Amino acid sequence: MGCGACKASDDVFEVNFYDSYKLGKKLGQGTFGQVRLAKDKFNDAELAVKIVDVRHYDEKTGACTGEISRSRNKATRDEILHWKRICASNCEHVVKLHKAFSDNSLYYMVCERCKRSMLDMTVDGLTEGDLSNMFQQMSKGILHTHSCGIVHRDVKPDNFLWGGPTHSTLKLCDFGLAATMPAVGKLGGIYGTAPYMAPEMLRGVGYDYLVDVWSLGAVAYLLSFGRFPYTPMEQTSASMKDAISKDSPALRIPLERAAEGRCSEQLISFIASSLCRDATKRSSVQQLLQHPFLAIPSRPESPTEEHEPAEPDPDSPRPMHVRSIAQNLMSRPSPTVQNGIDELLQKLFDKHGGEAAGSNMFFSEGDEDKEKEQQDDVSPTMRAADCRIRKKNSRRNVKHATHSGVISPAVMGQLGANTSASSEENEGEPESPPNP
Numbered sequence: 139m140g141c142g143a144c145k146a147s148d149d150v151f152e153v154n155f156y157d158s159y160k161l162g163k164k165l166g167q168g169t170f171g172q173v174r175l176a177k178d179k180f181n182d183a184e185l186a187v188k189i190v191d192v193r194h195y196d197e198k199t200g201a202c203t204g205e206i207s208r209s210r211n212k213a214t215r216d217e218i219l220h221w222k223r224i225c226a227s228n229c230e231h232v233v234k235l236h237k238a239f240s241d242n243s244l245y246y247m248v249c250e251r252c253k254r255s256m257l258d259m260t261v262d263g264l265t266e267g268d269l270s271n272m273f274q275q276m277s278k279g280i281l282h283t284h285s286c287g288i289v290h291r292d293v294k295p296d297n298f299l300w301g302g303p304t305h306s307t308l309k310l311c312d313f314g315l316a317a318t319m320p321a322v323g324k325l326g327g328i329y330g331t332a333p334y335m336a337p338e339m340l341r342g343v344g345y346d347y348l349v350d351v352w353s354l355g356a357v358a359y360l361l362s363f364g365r366f367p368y369t370p371m372e373q374t375s376a377s378m379k380d381a382i383s384k385d386s387p388a389l390r391i392p393l394e395r396a397a398e399g400r401c402s403e404q405l406i407s408f409i410a411s412s413l414c415r416d417a418t419k420r421s422s423v424q425q426l427l428q429h430p431f432l433a434i435p436s437r438p439e440s441p442t443e444e445h446e447p448a449e450p451d452p453d454s455p456r457p458m459h460v461r462s463i464a465q466n467l468m469s470r471p472s473p474t475v476q477n478g479i480d481e482l483l484q485k486l487f488d489k490h491g492g493e494a495a496g497s498n499m500f501f502s503e504g505d506e507d508k509e510k511e512q513q514d515d516v517s518p519t520m521r522a523a524d525c526r527i528r529k530k531n532s533r534r535n536v537k538h539a540t541h542s543g544v545i546s547p548a549v550m551g552q553l554g555a556n557t558s559a560s561s562e563e564n565e566g567e568p569e570s571p572p573n574p
């Protein structure tokens with residue numbers, strides 16, 4: 139598969155980020171990087187910048203050695219090249235990369251700013267219309283990636299963000315593990331996040347675009363039924379991979395839910411088409427987009443609309459169970475790396491100058507007002523969703539479950555827990571963050 143509109147170019151790295159942008163507050167963090175607000179100095183546009191540190195950190199002491207990690211440097215360049223290629227043609231379901239900068243130690247990827255991650259909207263009372271709408275948007279982002287000849291290899295809830303003018307468009311992000319599909323043959327190697335990995339990837343038989351369809355199916359299963367498709371007794375990344383690879387305990391699509399009227403047959407059929415273990419019989423993402431489940435209309439948007447939650451499903455996942463999986467499998471950003479990046483950013487800022495050097499290196503003026511404006515700016519569906527969370531929490535003194543069993547970060551925030559249900563596996567780069 140290929141796309142004439144998607145051009146590969148190596149000429150993507152610009153020199154001085156600070157000539158054009160001011161750095162803002164931290165929006166998120168990853169294993170070797172962080173995402174911050176960035177303001178365009180020329181037109182005041184508010185963007186996000188993903189900063190990746192490619193310096194080597196000693197695994198034992200945690201100290202930054204100052205040397206460049208060749209593998210991470212290459213992986214970051216590849217991420218930028220893939221992302222650029224995908225953004226050479228427009229797709230509203232992919233986070234847009236505007237520019238990329240490199241100063242040897244740090245890479246800066248200036249991109250469209252999004253509002254929140256997909257799970258932030260995963261609240262009580264998601265209807266099948268909501269699910270259909272979300273699966274459709276996710277599929278479109280994946281289809282666009284595939285049409286550029288690229289396999290994402292890390293499709294999971296954390297890698298979809300809500301963005302767009304009313305923050306109601308789902309956008310695929312994080313192309314850090316993406317790969318170009320070869321003209322002949324298949325891809326190899328194990329990449330991604332255990333619960334979402336496809337069987338053919340784990341069995342080492344070569345794979346293609348269809349691994350992303352499997353992962354999409356795993357996300358759909360999680361959002362619909364509140365648990366991962368494979369839930370071995372031991373909730374570790376290794377046992378997850380083992381279970382997926384051997385189909386033990388066997389994958390169970392809960393057909394009885396449709397028979398008992400607890401969900402539609404189309405939802406079951408959509409999930410079964412994407413979670414087909416035999417990749418040769420699995421639907422492509424184009425085929426999924428034609429699936430009747432995606433024709434279900436969304437719930438009408440209304441800020442005042444309130445939905446009573448469905449009766450608790452005895453079969454639905456226990457929230458603490460989902461939470462403990464999340465904690466076991468989570469990849470934790472290293473404080474050493476985060477401090478290392480902050481220190482380096484401070485030095486760079488001092489060197490390049492700016493309006494607010496020193497302790498005020500990051501612009502903050504109006505941040506709170508902006509947050510408020512953005513709250514006012516969010517779509518009615520999201521406001522209604524937030525409203526439902528707040529009402530429910532006060533009503534039930536924080537019931538941790540959602541209809542789908544997925545705990546929304548808004549609720550988890552109150553519990554002081556992290557909801558990231560994943561850990562990154564990257565057997566192509568065995569480097570792990572330092573843990574002094």
Ligand SMILES: Nc1ncnc2c1ncn2[C@@H]1O[C@H](COP(=O)(O)OP(=O)(O)OP(=O)(O)O)[C@@H](O)[C@H]1O
Binds near residue numbers: 168173252253296311
């Ligand atoms: N464009 C954006 N707008 C707003 N927030 C963002 C944006 N991109 C990423 N984030 C936030 O930053 C977090 C980390 O981003 P991302 O997953 O791309 O980093 P990463 O370094 O690849 O992480 P990991 O090492 O876990 O894969 C995201 O979970 C999200 O909360």
